[in-house]
Amino acid sequence: MVGALNFTESLHDSKTLPSVLEQYERLMDKEAKNVFLDRGYRGPKMINNTALHTPKPDKDITQTKRKRHKRRAAIEPIIGHLKHDYRMSRNYLKGTVGDAINVILAAAAMNFKRMMNKWKVEFIFWALKLLRFFNFYTQLIFVPKVKMTF
Numbered sequence: 001m002v003g004a005l006n007f008t009e010s011l012h013d014s015k016t017l018p019s020v021l022e023q024y025e026r027l028m029d030k031e032a033k034n035v036f037l038d039r040g041y042r043g044p045k046m047i048n049n050t051a052l053h054t055p056k057p058d059k060d061i062t063q064t065k066r067k068r069h070k071r072r073a074a075i076e077p078i079i080g081h082l083k084h085d086y087r088m089s090r091n092y093l094k095g096t097v098g099d100a101i102n103v104i105l106a107a108a109a110m111n112f113k114r115m116m117n118k119w120k121v122e123f124i125f126w127a128l129k130l131l132r133f134f135n136f137y138t139q140l141i142f143v144p145k146v147k148m149t150f
Contacts, residue, residue, distance in 0.1 A: 001078070003027050004107035006100040014043030021050055036072045082106050 003023045007016060017035075025031050032050045041054050055069040083089040086106040093102050 001107050001111055004103045006096075006103040008096050008099070013037065013041045017041075017043070017052075018047055021047060034068075036068050038072060078110075082110060086110055 003020070005016070005020060005023060017037075021032060021035070031048065034051050034053060036053045036055075039055055041052070043052070045052050053065070053068070055072070086109050088102065088106045091099055091102045093099070
């Protein structure tokens with residue numbers, strides 16, 4: 001997850017998108033070229049130098065664009081996990097500052113969990129590789145001297 005923002009009132013996506021793009025530019029030090037949105041978005045097709053794409057039921061759409069629009073649908077389960085697993089469904093902190101803290105902590109917890117899982121997989125990979133290495137060399141060193149009798 002790159003960024004997370006908290007808004008005090010319920011705004012339409014077209015109103016929140018400029019601030020989200022600004023946060024992305026601030027965090028990543030680069031401007032987004034393409035943004036893929038859901039069908040509920042209504043608004044301009046360009047913000048600064050960022051092209052905004054919404055899926056249309058056209059038959060002549062390219063395969064790459066179709067894949068990117070399908071990728072957009074993968075965000076909804078992530079939001080569900082944030083709400084259920086990382087306690088964003090109910091906020092126990094007071095005020096708008098508490099709301100902002102809750103959003104940032106939930107996003108950070110999700111990123112930490114992903115990194116810990118990645119480190120765990122890498123650690124297991126290197127541990128198995130090291131185990132194979134030592135197993136191979138111990139077999140070479142401690143080969144029992146057996147006489148061949150036939």
